[in-house]
Amino acid sequence: MNILITGTAGFIGFHVANAFIQAGNTVTGIDNLNDYYSVALKHGRLQAAGIDTASLLYNTAIQSSTHPGYTFYVLALEDYQALQQLFSEKQFDIVIHLAAQAGVRYSVTHPHAYIHSNMLGFLNILECCKQFNIKHLVYASSSSVYGMNTEETFSTGDPVDHPISLYAATKRSNELMAHVYSNMYRLPVTGLRFFTVYGPWGRPDMALSLFTKAILEDKPIDVYNNGNMLRDFTYIDDIVEGIVRVAQHPPTGDADLFAKAPDPSFSSAPFKIYNIGNNQPVKLMDFIEIIEQTVGKKAIKNFMPLQPGDVYKTYADVTPIIEELGYKPDTPVEYGVREFVQWFREFYKM
Template identity: 60%
Template sequence: MKILITGTAGFIGSHLAKRLVARGDEVVGLDSINDYYDQRVKYGRLERAGINEDVIEYGKLVQSSQHANYRFVKLQLEDKSSLDTLFSEEKFDAVCNLAAQAGVRYSLQNPQAYIDANIVGFLNILEACRHYSVDNLSYASSSSVYGLNESLPFSTSHNVDHPISLYAASKKSNELMAHTYSHLFGIRTTGLRFFTVYGPWGRPDMALFLFTKAALEGREIEVFNNGNMLRDFTYIDDIVEGIVRVIDNPAIGRSEWSGKQPDPSTSSAPYKVYNIGNNNPVKLMDFISAIEKAIGKEIPKKLMPLQAGDVPATYADVTDLVEDMDYKPATPVQEGIDKFVAWYREFFKV
């Protein structure tokens, strides 16, 4: 297939592009390369795919020096005119939209960034799919949509009308927007609620990166909610495998779906939402212990209260993913952390 992946300077997008290029798909990567976090990591991800920083120019497609079937363009999703031109010229078979303004805490100080990238940008993706005949769209949602829900494990059949951050609200909005376009225009859309993704090339604003950096620099770490957090940490390779299966098996309308007893994760339209999580929540203090084991020393800790916008626990019910895709993430946390720490030491030479 010819696939557009947005967010390919990002964590998940860079891994997905590598996987699809390796299996022979023609891939166009897109990213705005914003400065939300250390751009060295973003350019490093691109460079390992043969996209060198010095040849990147806004709006210009760049050919990978390593892969004949991979090109990249620096572009903002809010730039509707340029996005339409890209769709018109390239004629994609499928789109996987992973580009977004990420981060729960950042949304408390910079709400406009989430409206621009996650709402306006996603609308532009939907409109481009509509007008340029792309009927296979997968996109990143988030476990944060579960908000105030305390019923564990989180199921896609649960109500998600009580988000507690603008980031979460923007992701729920994406799901609603996608359903509308599935219903009105027949675009097959699949939303993926990711659960705390980690691994090599991970985001510098995430706990694993922050904790590892602090530990190797001899600094203490801030542990929120006094360490009483549960997270369904999911290794990057498991996430990518789930996305690939979704791209290869786009959503279908369910004839048995009933508006009298509506399942929010499916529809009579070709629309679906999946959880992608490890289905095995880990205590934050146990996660930190695994980092200490990988690094070989204890990390000093400062216990902090729960931060605004954070939820105390995440736990994914992945029944639908298992039934529909015959797949369930399974990488052990210690194995994943060991691989991340090895990558971190190599990339930052520490």
């Protein structure tokens, strides 16, 4: 397949690109390389994929030195003309859209960044997919869309009308926009609600990176909501496998089924939404203890109140993806943390 993957200098995009490249596909990656977090880490991911970061120029192809099927461009999603030109030249079969302005807490202080990247950028992706007859658009949503949901587990059939952060609101808006294009233009689209992704090459603003770094440096860690939180930590390999499987199964829509049992996660249009989570929430304090055991040092804990935009618990119901695609994320958190800490110490030389 000829695949466009957005956000390939990012955490998930880097791993997904590698998986599709290794499977023999032709992959074009794009990323705007913004400075929301360390650009050096983004360059490190690109270099690991054979991209010469010293040669990076805007909207200029860089061929991987290690993967003949991989080409990378520095490109902003808001640049509609450049995006159209890329679609026209490459004639992609599938688009996997993972680029976004990330971070729940950052959206409190930098709201405009989320509208530009997550709204306008996604609109440009949808327009290009429509114009160039893309066979399947797979895009990243987020568990944050569940917002004030108080159910024991979060199901894609649940209403998601009460987000509590602008980041979550933009991700829910993406799902609604995707359905419009799927319904009007018969564009096959699948949204994936990721649950607390972690693993090697992870973002430095995520809890696992922050905790590991602080513990190694004998500095205190901020433990929000006094540690009374649950997270469905999902290892990066499980996310990648889910994306690969989903990409190969574009939705077709089912008018009869939808008419009998309306559900926000599917439609008479070729539209689908899945959760991808480990389905085994871990207490934040237990997660910290696993990091402590792996690192071999105790954390100095600074207990804090719940932060604006944070939710108490995330817990994925993954029944649909198990039943329809035969796949269930199941990497134990102990294994995932060990793999992350090993990478972290090597990359940061700690």
